[in-house]
Every structure is written in structure tokens, then in C-alpha cells.
Amino acid sequence: MNKRLHFLFINLIFSSFVFSQNNFTNAGGDNLWSNPANWSGTVPNGGTAVVIIKSALVIVDGDYSVKQIKLPGGQPSPTFTDGGGGLLTITGNGVSQPVQINVNGGHITFNVNVVFDTPEVGSTEIFNLNNGNTAFTFGAGFSLTILDDELTFGAINLNNAVNFNGSILGNGTLRFNSKINANFGANYDGSNFDGGIHVGGNTGNNRVNLTSNVSNNGTFLKAGSSLSVIGSGSTININGANTLKGNIILTGSNSAILDIDANQSAIGTITMGSGTLSLAVDAAVTSVKFADNS
Numbered sequence: 001m002n003k004r005l006h007f008l009f010i011n012l013i014f015s016s017f018v019f020s021q022n023n024f025t026n027a028g029g030d031n032l033w034s035n036p037a038n039w040s041g042t043v044p045n046g047g048t049a050v051v052i053i054k055s056a057l058v059i060v061d062g063d064y065s066v067k068q069i070k071l072p073g074g075q076p077s078p079t080f081t082d083g084g085g086g087l088l089t090i091t092g093n094g095v096s097q098p099v100q101i102n103v104n105g106g107h108i109t110f111n112v113n114v115v116f117d118t119p120e121v122g123s124t125e126i127f128n129l130n131n132g133n134t135a136f137t138f139g140a141g142f143s144l145t146i147l148d149d150e151l152t153f154g155a156i157n158l159n160n161a162v163n164f165n166g167s168i169l170g171n172g173t174l175r176f177n178s179k180i181n182a183n184f185g186a187n188y189d190g191s192n193f194d195g196g197i198h199v200g201g202n203t204g205n206n207r208v209n210l211t212s213n214v215s216n217n218g219t220f221l222k223a224g225s226s227l228s229v230i231g232s233g234s235t236i237n238i239n240g241a242n243t244l245k246g247n248i249i250l251t252g253s254n255s256a257i258l259d260i261d262a263n264q265s266a267i268g269t270i271t272m273g274s275g276t277l278s279l280a281v282d283a284a285v286t287s288v289k290f291a292d293n294s
Contacts, residue, residue, distance in 0.1 A: 021041075021050045021051075021052055022039050022040055022041045022042070022043075022044040022049060022050070022051050022052070023039065023040035023041075023051075023052045023054055024038055024039055024051060024052070024053050024054060024055055024058055025038065025039070025040060025054050025055060026038050026054075026055035026057070026058075030059075031055065031057045031058060031059045031081075032059050032061050032083065033058060033059060033060050033061055033062065033064055033083070034061050034062055038055075044064070044066055045064045045065060045066075046065055046066070047065050047066070047067055047089075047091040047093045047119070048067050048091075048093055048094070049065070049066045049067060049068075050066065050067060050068045050070070050095075051066050051068070051069050051070070052070045052071075052072060053069065053070070053071050053075065053078045053108075054072075054075050055076065055078060056076040056077065056078055056079065057078065057079055057081060058078055058079070058080045058081070059081050059082075059083040059086075060080055060081065060082060060083055060086035060087070060088050060112045061083030061084060061085075061086060062083075062085065062086065062087075063085070063086075063087045063089075064087070064088055064089070065088075065089040065090075065091065066088070066089075066090060066091070067090070067091045067092060067093040067094060067095060067098065068090075068092065068095045068097070068098050068099070068100070069090065069098070069099045069100070069108075070099075070100045070102065071100065071101045071102060071103055071106050071108060072102050072103065073102055073103045073104075073131075074103065075103055075106075077105070077106055077107040077108065077109075078108055078109070079108075079109040079110075079111055080108070080109065080110050080111065080112050081111045081112060082111060082112040082113070082142070086112045086113065087112070087113050087114075087115065088110070088112055088113070088114050088115070089114075089115040089116075089117060090114065090115070090116050090117075091117060091118050091119065092116070092118040092120070092123070092125040093118060093119055093120065094120075095125075096123070096124060096125065096126060097125075097126050097127070097128045098116070098118075098125050098126075098127060099127040099128070099136070100128050100130055101128070101129050101130060101131060101134045101135075101136075102130045102131060103131055103134075104131045104132050104133060104134070105131075105132070105133045105134065106131060106134045106135075107134065107135045107136075107137065108135075108136055108137070109136075109137045109139060110136075110137065110138050110139060110142065110144070111139035111141075111142060112139075112142055113142050113143050113144075113145070114138065114142070114143070114144050114145070115144075115145045115147065116144070116145065116146050116147065116149060116151045116172070117145075117147040117148075117149065118149050124150070124152060125149065125150070125151060125152060126152045126153070126154045126177070127151065127152070127153050127154075127162075128153075128154050128155070129153075129154070129155035129156065129160040130156060131156065132156070132157055132159055132160070133159050133160070134155070134160045134161075135160060135161040135162065135163060136153070136161075136162045136163065137162075137163040137165065138163065138164050138165060138166050139165055139166055140165040140166050140185070140187045141166055141187075142166040142167075143166055143167045143168065143169050144164070144166070144167075144168050144169070145168075145169040145170040146168065146169075146170040146171075146172030146173070146174060146195055147170045147171070147172055148170075148171060148172055149172045149173070150172060150173040150175055150198075151172060151173070151174055151175065152175040152176075152177055153175070153176050153177065153180055153182070154177040154178070154179070154180070155177075155178075155179040155180055156179065157179055157205065158179045158180075158181065158205050158206075158207070158209075160179065160180065160181065161180075161181040161182075161183060162176070162180060162181070162182050162183070163183045163185060164182075164183065164184045164185065164188050165185035165186075165187055165188060166187070166188065166189070167188065167189040167190070167191075167192065167193070168190060168193040168195075169192050169193060170193065170194065170195055171194040171195045172195045173195050173196050173197075173198055174193075174195060174196070174197050174198070175197075175198040175200065175230075176197075176198070176199055176200055176201070176208045176210065177200045177201070177208075178200055178201040178202055178206035178207070178208065178231065179201070179205065179206055179207075179208075180201070180208045180209070181208075181209045181211070182208065182209070182210045182211070183211050183213070184210075184211065184212045184213060184214055184220055185213055185214070186213050186214065186215045186218075186240075187215070188212075188213075188214050188218070188220065189214075189218065189219060190214075190219045190220055190221055190222055190225075191219040191222050192222075193222065193225065194225070195225070196225055196226045196227070196228060197210075197221065197225075197226075197227045197228070198227075198228045198230050199227065199228070199229050199230065199231065199234050199236065199256065200230050200231035200234075201231040201232075201233055201234040202231050202232060202233050203232060203233030204233065206233070207233040207234050207235070208231070208234040208235075209234070209235050209237070210234065210235070210236045210237065211237040211239065212236075212237065212238050212239060212240060212243060212244070213239050213240060214239075214240040214243040215240050215243075216240050216241040216242065216243070216262070217240075217241065217242050217243070218240060218243050219243060219245060220238065220240070220243040220244055220245075221243075221244055221245060221246035222245055222246055223245040223246060223266070223268060224246065224247075224268070225246040225247070226246055226247040226248070226249050226268075227246060227247070227248050227249070228249040228250075228251060229248070229249065229250045229251065229254045229255075229256045229275070229277075230251050230254060231254055232253075232254045232255045232256070232275065233255070233256075234256045234257070235256065235257040235259060236256060236257065236258050236259065237259045237261070238258070238259070238260050238261065238262065238264065239261045239262060240262055241262035241263045241264070242262075242263065242264060242265050242266065243262075243264075244260075244264050244267050245266050245267065245268065246267075246268050247268035247269045247270070247271065248267075248268070248269075248270045248271070248277070249270075249271045249272075250270075250271070250272045250273060250275045250276075250277055251273060251275075252273045252274065252275065253273060253274045253275045254273070254275045255275040255276040255277065255278070256275075256277060256278070257277075257278045257280060258277055258278070258279050258280065259280040260279070260280070260281050260282065260285060260288055261282040261284075261285065262282070262285060263285055263286060263287045263288070264287070264288050264289065265287065265289055266289060266291075267288070267289060267290045267291065268290070268291050269290065269291050269292045269293065269294065270290055270292070270293040270294070271293075271294050272293070272294070
């Protein structure tokens with residue numbers, strides 16, 4: 001009897017593990033999140049659901065929540081699209097990588113509003129690029145909201161990218177670990193992001209390259225917000241005029257390159273420890289103004 005009960009207990013655990021993961025296959029043919037026929041199990045909606053994407057298009061036609069999204073090897077690069085009132089909340093509840101790209105060349109595009117809100121205070125949550133030539137893109141006209149938490153992007157090599165073409169909202173922290181190319185597009189709007197940006201990395205292949213192509217007089221970093229350099233060897237490129245309005249902080253002995261290719265009329269303060277901020281200014285730039293330096 002004990003052996004049989006033991007076997008039943010193990011089987012129940014295994015079944016629970018299997019059914020906690022839902023495969024989106026689009027077997028129903030309409031790409032709708034709400035269609036049970038498109039899923040291997042029930043329609044996932046809850047902060048403990050794990051979803052595995054096996055289709056090139058997912059139409060988010062409602063307000064849904066999951067703890068983790070995975071793109072496994074051998075699958076097409078998916079786009080999550082707003083089907084009308086779509087909202088996708090990712091919690092990372094109980095996992096260290098709320099979103100994983102595990103296929104070479106994989107690319108996840110979010111053309112829908114995304115909220116990152118984890119119940120795990122103090123945890124490290126990484127949207128991870130686990131293979132080469134991979135990317136996350138947050139589309140123009142949509143928002144990424146980071147609520148009270150630190151959202152980290154990490155990668156295994158430097159040929160991966162994270163692209164922000166819409167806006168970031170909330171009061172959390174956006175962090176880039178080593179081996180990341182972070183790109184803020186022409187239509188990016190950071191004017192309502194009350195949180196900060198942390199740039200990690202190290203020299204060589206472990207560096208972070210952050211590039212702002214925000215259009216002239218737009219907002220990459222708003223006044224009162226801060227970009228903190230928490231690792232050495234990274235480069236911050238500012239290509240749009242009057243878009244860098246916040247503060248720059250170099251913690252400890254960390255150093256970085258600030259490459260400015262357009263006039264900046266109202267950069268905030270620069271606060272430095274024992275590190276070095278190397279300022280590279282394009283020959284066409286005539287004015288770079290800082291509020292103060294300490």
C-alpha cells in the first residue's frame with residue numbers, strides 16, 4: 001500500500017508539472033489567446049501559468065496574466081498583438097527568468113501593452129536571451145509598465161538586442177546586465193517613467209551598449225530621473241537633440257563613455273565616485289549643458 005501511495009504521489013506531482021505548462025499551437029487557426037483550441041490545455045490566465053509559444057502570432061484579446069513565457073528551440077519568432085483591449089501581465093512568480101528566448105535567431109515582439117509586476121520582493125527577474133542573434137522588441141504605440149520592481153535584461157553574448165519603440169511607465173527599475181545592446185527608437189517616450197535605468201556590464205564582450213535614437217526634443221531620460229552606471233566598460237550613445245534631461249550617476253569606481261551626437265540643453269547632474277565618465281562629443285555639436293557635477 002505504501003509503495004502504491006508513493007507512486008500515486010509522484011504521479012500527481014508530475015501531472016501537476018505537465019499541466020502547469022500550456023503550449024500555444026494555434027490549432028484553432030485564429031491566433032486568439034482566448035480560444036481554448038489554440039492551447040494544449042486550458043486558456044492560461046493567472047500569475048502562476050507558464051506558456052510555451054509555438055506560433056508566429058498570438059493575438060492578446062483580453063486582460064491575461066502569466067508567470068513565464070518561453071520560446072523553445074525550433075519555433076518561429078512570435079509577435080504578441082493587441083486584439084482590442086489587450087493587456088499581458090508577467091509576474092515571474094517563482095521563476096528567475098520570466099521570459100526566455102532559447103532558439104538561435106529568436107525574436108519576441110510585443111505589439112501589446114505589457115506589465116511586469118512580481119510579488120517576490122527583492123528577487124532578480126531576468127528577461128533572458130539564452131541564444132545568439134536574439135532580440136526583444138517593445139513596439140511603437142504600446143507601453144511596458146514596471147511596477148515597484150527591478151526588471152533585468154540579460155544575454156549570453158553581445159549579438160543580442162532589446163528594442164524599445166513605445167514607452168515605459170511605472171516607478172520600477174530597468175536594468176541591463178552584461179552583453180546587451182539596448183536600443184531606444186525614434187518614437188520612444190520616457191516622459192512618464194518615474195523609475196531609473198541601471199547600466200551594468202563590464203569591458204570587452206561583457207559590455208552594455210545603450211543607444212538612444214529618440215527624436216529631437218523627445219524624452220529618453222526625463223528630468224529628475226537617473227541613469228546609474230553600476231558596471232564598467234559600457235557606452236551610452238545619445239543621438240537626438242535635447243533628449244537627455246535626467247541625471248547620470250557613476251557608482252563606486254565604475255566608468256563609462258557618454259557619446260553625444262546632438263546638442264543637449266538641459267542635462268541634469270552628474271554624480272561620480274572614483275570612476276571616469278569619458279565624454280565624446282561629435283564635431284557638429286555646439287552645446288552640451290549640465291546642471292552640476294559632483
